[in-house]
Amino acid sequence: MTYEEIKKNMPEEYESRKKDKLRYRYPRGESYLDVIQRLEPVIIELERQRAPVVVVSHQAVLRALYAYFADRPLKEIPHIEMPLHTIIEIQMGVTGVQEKRYKLMD
Numbered sequence: 001m002t003y004e005e006i007k008k009n010m011p012e013e014y015e016s017r018k019k020d021k022l023r024y025r026y027p028r029g030e031s032y033l034d035v036i037q038r039l040e041p042v043i044i045e046l047e048r049q050r051a052p053v054v055v056v057s058h059q060a061v062l063r064a065l066y067a068y069f070a071d072r073p074l075k076e077i078p079h080i081e082m083p084l085h086t087i088i089e090i091q092m093g094v095t096g097v098q099e100k101r102y103k104l105m106d
Contacts, residue, residue, distance in 0.1 A: 013026065013027070021078035021079070022074065022075060022077060022078050030060075032060060032063075032064065032077050032078050035060050035061060035064050036064050036074075036077070039061065039064055039065065039068075042065075043065070043068055046065075059082045060078075062082050062088075063077050063078065063080045063082050064077055066080055066082070066088070066090070067080060069090055069092070069097055070090065070096075070097045070099075071096070071097070083101075083103070085103065085104045085105040086101055086102065086103050086104060087101070087102040087104065088100075088101050088102075089101075089102070
């Protein structure tokens, strides 16, 4: 369903999500907090890697991973811009995360 369809057909769910995107869980779905918890072992494995890693995933997962490596606050995770058709290269440096974005399609 699109967000407009959810707003029309499930207004209580739409409003609940709007109030707290970080903790809101769709029926039979996951919240951002659930995703973050599920990613913990993945993050540990990513931190061990010395060669470049490519991650292809859903926006919620990408937001959570990006927030972790960019040291962004928990409350910002659902609102991090994660554009479609874009490669986001992040490198850990002495001064923090350095980022480059490559748009694949217009």
